[in-house]
Each structure stands twice: as structure tokens, then as C-alpha cells.
Amino acid sequence: MYRSLPLAVFGLLVFSAQAEQSAGPVADASAQAETPTTIVVVGERSDDSVRADAASVGVLGDMAVVEAPYSINVINAHLLDIQQISTYGDFLKNVPGASTGNVTVGFLSLRGFSLGSDGYLYDGMPGHAAIGDTYQTDSTDRIEIFKGPGTFLAGFGGASSLGGTLNYVPKRAQGEPLTRIEAGYENRSQFTVASDLSRRFGEGERFGARLNLRVRDGEQAVEHYEWNQTAASLALDWDASSTLKMFSVFEYADNHLPTLPPFLILSPGLQPPEPGDTTANLAQSWDDYQSRGYSGYGRIDWSMAQDWTTSLQILSSVSERPKHKNARFGSIDNAQGDVTLFAGEENSETNSDSVQLSFRGKAQTGALTHRITLAYLATSETNRSSYGPIGAVATNLYAPVQAAEPPDAGLPLLLSSKSRSNSVVISDIVEFTPRWSVLLAARRAEYEQDNFSYATGATRTATPGVADTSPTAAIMFKPVDDSLIYVSFGEGVEQGGEAPLGALNAGARLEALVTEQYELGFKLQRGGVLYTLALFDLLRPSEFVNSAGIYVQDGEQRHRGIELGANGRVLPGLDVMAGLSWIDPESESTGNPALDGNRPVSVPRFTGNLFLDYALKAVPGLYLNGGVYHNGKQFLDQANTQELDGWTRFDAGLRYQTRISDVSTQFILAAENISNEEYWIGEQGILTYADPMTLKFTSRFDF
Secondary structure (H helix, E strand, C coil), rough: HHHHHHHHHHHHHHHHHHCCCHHHHHHHHHHHCCCCCCCCCCCCCEECCCCCEEECCCHHHHEEHHHHCCCCCEEEEHHHHHHCCCCHHHHHCCCCCCEECCCCCEEEEEECCCCCCHEEEECCCCCCHHHHHHHHCCCCEEEEECCCCHHHHHCCHHHHCCCCCEEEEEEECCCEEEEEEEEEEEEECCCEEEEEEEEEEHHHCCCEEEEEEEECCCCCCCCCEEEEEEEEEEECCCEECCEEEEEEEEEEEEEEEECCCCCEEECCCCCCCCCCCCCCCCCCCCCCEEEEEEEEEEEEEEEECCCCCCCEEEEEEEEEEEEECCCCCCCCCCCEEEEEEEEEEEEEEEEEEEEEEEEEEEEECCCCCEEEEEEEEEEEEEEEEEEEEEEEEECCCCCCCCCCCCCCCCCCCCEEEEEEEEEEEEEEEEECCCCEEEEEEEEEEEEEEEEEEECCCCCEECCCEEEEEEEEEEEEEECCCCCCEEEEEEEEECCCCCCCCCCCCCCEECEEEEEEEEEEEEEEEEEEEEEEEEEEEEEEEEEECCCCCEEEEEEEEEEEEEEEEEEEEEEEEEEEEEEEEEEEEEEECCCCCCCCCCCCCCCCEEEEEEEEEEEECCCEEEEEEEEEECCCCECCCCCCCCCCEEEEEEEEEEEEEEEEEEEEEEEEEECCCCCCCCCEEEECCCCEEECCCECCCEEEEEE
């Protein structure tokens, strides 16, 4: 179905443009007689501030951050540049309540709840299969992190995690021409070259193009751990008329990370041992990992009437992991640091398609103003994969051992699952006065998934069909301009978990989960700084293997907490990005009195971040910056007997902006983990080494 959509869209574009142009002088006169409805692309940011004023709030479209009744953190282009961001850990360190494992794929949580592999949006759309592990930040203008259930904003599926969602907003051509060349270095011997070219052209500069390219190659701070990357993106836009705007992006990324350091679990009853040398690589020499992603995205925005806009969005992507052998998962067996790595051969391919049609506008009923959204979303995903165990490797944290490469498993790539979903949304923000308003909204979603046997191709398990309505509501009050107090409620739906290997019902898919969040929030924008406060209460049914060996849904996981944030320019020349999060996580009604009241796995109570960037007045163009990042202690088992210490990391850096032969030039130097602390990072019960001290250098030239 979705493969023919681009042709239909192209036909609609041509027809609409011709209709606009053929209307002739009469239409032009009519347009001049009325005040045209302008499509505003919000999210523009100052080139030298870490604060973003607006965000794309899922199906609701663009909103000022201070006016949205949600907890939102925005990593804008300026912060992406000055922190030399390229991975999840690089940008999520700036987000209170976020944590991520130090592995190449998206392995992260928000407010203590995992996002899974699908918790990513692209310009507000689900279904970008490649975002999860391609690290394509060069094409990204900003990354928006939404807290709370994502079903209403993003649809049903992995993106509806109770923790929240990540939204990648792509770059597009700006008004001023840009020719940027960049070269970078990261210890041990990793080199990078990149370019960012942007132009507007044609009559009235109605056409725009932006091309981003990057090549990365060499060894990272960990021994024998290379990252070879080729990435490219092309964004095109056309202002066909005063009311019709079109935008498209085509992306490709290939990431090859041989000898990827493994991630580990603890044997039952064992306390986490001291980590070994974090610059040493536990990976086997034959371990390999590669991911390739291709995507195409198109969007049409049409002002069909004054105050009313319709948008059509189409996204299609392919994510591939070519066949490779690896031993990147294992267990720590004893206090002496003996480790068993489980070797396997795997191959996978994911094809995703999504389409969304939305209508947004204003209406008046008496003294009430309504901001209405109507939308329809359809998605489909097909997964092909193969996996086979090929042995085990004995090694040690403190004395790594290299083993002989095992033979190939020779498994073919076979259909493993198919999923489909569709949903409709209706939303109304009712403004009673300029100070008081309410949000009333809901999404009605249907979801199906079939899993197939590797051996026979027959349906192995079918996900119980899900048809559910997820409501959301908020009461909003603006005590003064550029402020908001809100009380909100949101309900989400998540796909039930699949019973793991070892459970008596292994492979069985459980019923869908209904989750809830209540939030009280306050936002204030003053003097260039956005201050935020949120108190939240989240509820999610628990899933685990019970004492009878059966994977079940029983009891619930409850996270109550508070978040504080401040970002922007606090003083002339001083920018701050700061946040604190305190969570009281608890397991309730588990059916096992010994577990009731315990803290869920891998949820620290306290996380905090502080980043300062200061313009040194004595040396124009010189900026000094530093960061402090903290994660509190956590438990690695449900019984709360395996405790992982918290950690604190310090970063420091400087950058210098000048002109060389009339070329705007910038040099950026940063040292991450400057004290070279050796510690474990815990996420979802799994341990990974923290990165050792890492030096990054970038030189950037704007011609």
C-alpha cells in the first residue's frame, strides 16, 4: 500500500501547484484582498544560545515550549555543535531523568522506563527504523525529548513507551547561504571530515537545498574499538505558493564498529566487581557489528483556509545489520572477574512505512476559542532476521582472553515478524480567556503483530489484537506572560512483552499494557532562561518470570518524582543547561511479598546535569565550558540484593571563534571524563564500562 504513496503525493503536489498558478489575476486579487494564512516553521533558535523556544509536539504540531503542557527538553543545533554530539550518551547527559547504556544501539530510558528499539520519531512521525542505531546527527537540527506516555502524541507501538519519546527534527535550507567544512579528531586515532552546504535559489528563493556529508574512521578511546562511518543527507524544499509548502529529506548512514565492547549481566547473588581497565577491550578480535540505514521523508503543508492547515507526511526507511559474528553479550560469573561471552551469528533487516494526514486550525464558539487537531496515522513494519548460537568464550575483566573464531552458523535471512497499526486523533485546546485553557484529546488505535518461525516460516505467535482509546487532558493557566501552570493526565498503550528464553512460555506475547501518568508542571521564561518544574506519578503493569517459571503480568511499577530544569542565558556571555531529577520508584502488588516495595531494576533515584558555557571578555571569541553529570546508585535485580554504585563525571572544554582570511573559523576542544574515572554504567539490568577520558577536537570553517 505505502509503496505507491509517493506517486500519489507527487501527483497531488503538481496538481496543487498548477491550480495555484492557473488561477490567474482573479485569484491573485482575491489573495491580496485577504490576509493570507502563513505557515510558520517554528523551532528557529539563536545561533549562540542553548535555549530552544519551540518544539514539534507530536500530532499537535509546533508549539512554544513554554506553552506546551508537557515536560520537554530540547537539544538544539548550537548545543549539538559545541558539545560535538554524535551518540545517545552525548546528548542525553543534558536531560534530567534520562539514562543510557554505553552500547552502540539505542539502549536508554526516561524517568526509569525503557524506550525500547522504537521510541524514536522523525519530524513527529514514528516508523524510522534506522534512527535507533545509525547515529545520523549531521542531518539533525534539534532533538526533542518528551517525557510521559507517547501514545497520544506518536501512536501505538514501541514509541508509546511510558517513559517518553525522542523526536529528531531534520535540517532544512536557511535564508543565508552556508558552506561549512569541518575536520575532527578523537583519541586514539579517529579522524572525521564533514561538510554542510545550504542554498536557496530560484525566483524569490522559493527553492532550498541542504546537503550534509560525513566520513569518520579510526580507533576510539578504547583499544581496538574502531568506528567507521559514512553518512549523507539531502533536504529539499519548495515554497510552491504563499499557501503551499513542500519538504523532503533523503538519508543514508553506514556505521561499522568492529570489536564492539560487550555488555554484561551479573550472575545471581553476585555483587558488581570493580571494573577493569576501561581503555582495554574485552571484545574478541572476530567480533563485528555493522548497521546501514536508508530513509526517505516527504511533507506537504497547505493552508487551505484562513487559520486552517492540512499536512501530509510520508516516511519510509530500511535498516540493515549485515550478517556478522559477535560475542558482545555475556555474564560476570564470580568476584574474580571471570566472564562468559555468548557467541552468535546474526543478520537482520527492518522495513518501515508510515503515513499521517492531519488538519489543524482555529474555530470560535461564542467567547471560546478552539485549537483543533484531527489526524489519521497508519504504519507497517516487516522484520527479517536470523540468529544462531555458535559457542561460548571464557575471558576475564582483568586479563582479557582471545579465543579462536567459531565456525559460521550459515543461517538464512527469514521473515520473523510483521506489524500493522492505524489510529485516529481528535484534540481540542479550548481557550476560555487569554489566561485559562484546557486540552481534551484522545487517540483511537488498532495494532496487530505476527511472529514467524525461523524453521518453517509459519506463524509462531500472534500478538493479541489491540484496539484501545488513549485519552489525555490538561488544565492550563498562565499567571503572567511567558509562563504556564498545568495539571495533566495521559494514558498510554504498550505492546505486551515477549516471554524470554528459559521461561516455560518462551516466545509467548502477553496482552497489551495500559499505562498512566499524572503531572503537575510550572514553566517560566525570563531574561533569556526557561525554568521548569514538574511533579509526576507514573504507573505501568509489571512483567517478569514468576516463581513457577512463567513470564507474567502481575502488579505494577510506580515512579513518583520531581524534575527541575533551567536552560538559556543567565548572564551576558554565560549559558547554562541544568537539570535535577529525583524519582521514588517502587514495585507494588507483585504477588510476592518479598518484592513489594522494592525498587525496580536500573532506576537511580537521583540524576543531575550541569553544563556552563562562558564567553571570556578578556579574549573576544574565546569560550570556556564545563559539565558535571551524576547518576545515583541502582539495583540490578528485583530482590534489591545486587547494588551498583552511583557515579559522577566531569567534562571540560574550550572553543575559539575568529576569522581567518575572511573565513569564519571555530576551534572546539573538549575532554570528557577528565578525571578518567573507571566505573560501571547500568541500564535495564545490564552493565557496560564507562568511556575512559576522551579528547575531542573539531575545526570548523564557514566560507
